[in-house]
Amino acid sequence: MTTPLRLLCFPYAGAGGSLFARWQGELADRGCPVEVVPVRLPGREGRAREPRFTELAPLVRALEADLTELLDEPHLMYGHSMGALVGYALTLRRQAGGAVLPRALLLAAHRAPHLPAPHIAPIDAPDAELAAALARLGGLPPLLLNHPEWLRALLPIIRDDLRVCADAASLHPQPVRVPLHLFAGEEDILVRVPEVLAWRRYAGLGCELRTVPGGHFFPRTHEGALLDEVACVVKREVTPRGVYGAA
Template sequence: MIEIAVLGPLNARVGPASVVPSARKPRQVLALLALNRGNPVGVSALVDELWGDRPPRSAEATLHTYVKQLRRMIGSALGPDHVLGPKDVLRRVPVGYRLDAPPDAMDVSRFERLASAGRAALEAGADAEGSELLVGALRLWRGPALADVSPGPVLRAEVLRLEELRLTALEERFGAELRLGRHRALLGELTALASRYPLHESLHAQLMLALHRSGRSWQSLELFRGLRRDGGPRGDAMTMTDYLARTPQPHAPVRLLCFPFAGGGASAYARWQHELDTRGASVDVLPVRLPGREGRSGEPRFTELAPLVEELDEELDEVLASPHLLYGHSMGALIAYALIRRRQERGAPLPRAALLAAYRAPHLPPPRLGSDGDSDADGSDADFGSDAESDADFDLARALVALGGLPEALLGHPEWLRALLPVVRDDLALCASGGPTGGPVRVPLHLFAGADDSLVRVPEVTAWRRYAARGCEVRVLPGGHFFLRTHEGWLLDEVAPLVRRYGGLGTVHAAAS
């Protein structure tokens, strides 16, 4: 069967035989079909990739010629006696074409699987295991993605997405190894990458930390002073903050700040930039990183809402001065709403709209998970111990699994759960610390509820209407509490038109009446 590598020069083989064409446009076709392995690629997307907004009149016929060339190469490599023919590998489907290959036939699939496993290990506090998995993922890269393919607009977005995933994996690996005390071993690699990516804030911050821990504080200070003197690694006048998972684009038409659910982190929104780009929504997606998780796992967590919102307001003030939207899922909805109220009270610029998902209106009691220690669960499925607190932990873990917030396999890893559940408990304490229940906010509210959410019912989400002074819309999506994960495509299909709707408006000020 065909094996394809895109994390470097394009390489596609059937057995020992290469099936990569030498001509530029057929290579583009193969690359785009490969990156969408198992899914149809529309003729319109292929035409856009090859010719942009100026396709020839014969575009579809020429595209079919390129597909025939690829099939001839695949057929020759398969040989006449193979059980599959070239049309079984590169199929014509109603909307376009589909390349069929097993998931492990793609290096990018293996990379994403290893990186996801590494991220899960880091979230559970297993830094050594997580670092090892991330190293394995990064070893699959042989150079820049599709290094020998001249990309059109569609492939260019894919290449940017892959590069962002690689940088995220690097940042997470560096964070883990810094926590493991391997700062000296990282200096060379961090120095080279910080030089290559002068606008990447997190890499510079990690380099400064590695220098400081290696006894070279003066160099760390000089690097910091250089960043401040030059306006910071963003290349504009914004202040550096740990609260953003990626560097803001200085001239984005609108920004979308995304707040995580309880126990979650910024990685929940890792795909949103790419997915919204492909849906034609021009937006700068900025996942918000809260302390005590993922890349900030060594920092103390907030257990009360008010001080967190106060710090967010201060740290993100310059980012929020530009046109922006807020999205919050579950706990993130409460944080986003509280931030709007604080900024409204002090007359600061407000978002053009707030997208609030899977959380009860603030005047209702916050959702409860687990049974506060009085469950009849005996902990027999995992070695938590026999005391009430351990039983309650396992009961909480089972509740999260039932909601789709944790993989069921984690129930067999009590050491991971012991590291993860304190984050969830602190976040639940934050939700219970007393949300704002004052008057309405002067921004449009767009509410999202899961049709099968057993934790937050649809009427509890629609109860947010009383807080909307500028209009309110409700959307009920398939799935349960974590439809953000299980039905991400459905959700983004709803978010993209909202981004386009609010992308051309002026800044909203709290002083508006």
């Protein structure tokens, strides 16, 4: 029996696998023969009791160990913001080790790794300041600003994830031998379209940019438009006969 092509999905800072809860059905409706696999990160949702990571390299090592069986089978990776950085770093690690690579990387809403990390707010900023900055970007429902008990549960996760993002400077970025499909929000004031396009420096097998309506968190606000574009990429990775292309 043919192994299904899987789409491993990495969320943005503070989010969990539930961000991609609708993707399986929505992509199926668009005729995509893919199995969506939301990647669950430690310290949130069903893994809330596990310690969170604050550095990129240890997180990537742990994810590779957790996902070994999936990573050795045909797959794509989609990563949004922090998730794009994680997906790229994981691919870079596996390339260095001679392991199976994804058919393609779908990288959204993150600057190329040679550029400075975008500034949201100081990581150690007071809760109110950090929450207000996230709300301005659309990453935090304004309703939460009136519920400090919810913020006390959420903001430590976001702070640790922002530390992971800040650790991008520890990477030694280089081209990866997979196609890069880049996604940028047309109204994203945190990560501009040219900053996303700068990923083409690391494309060993081609690169293309797609813009999507909305700001930095367009998977939440314009999910349908994003999935239309993701579906185009996924369909391209399957031959007309339904046989997956060579790695």
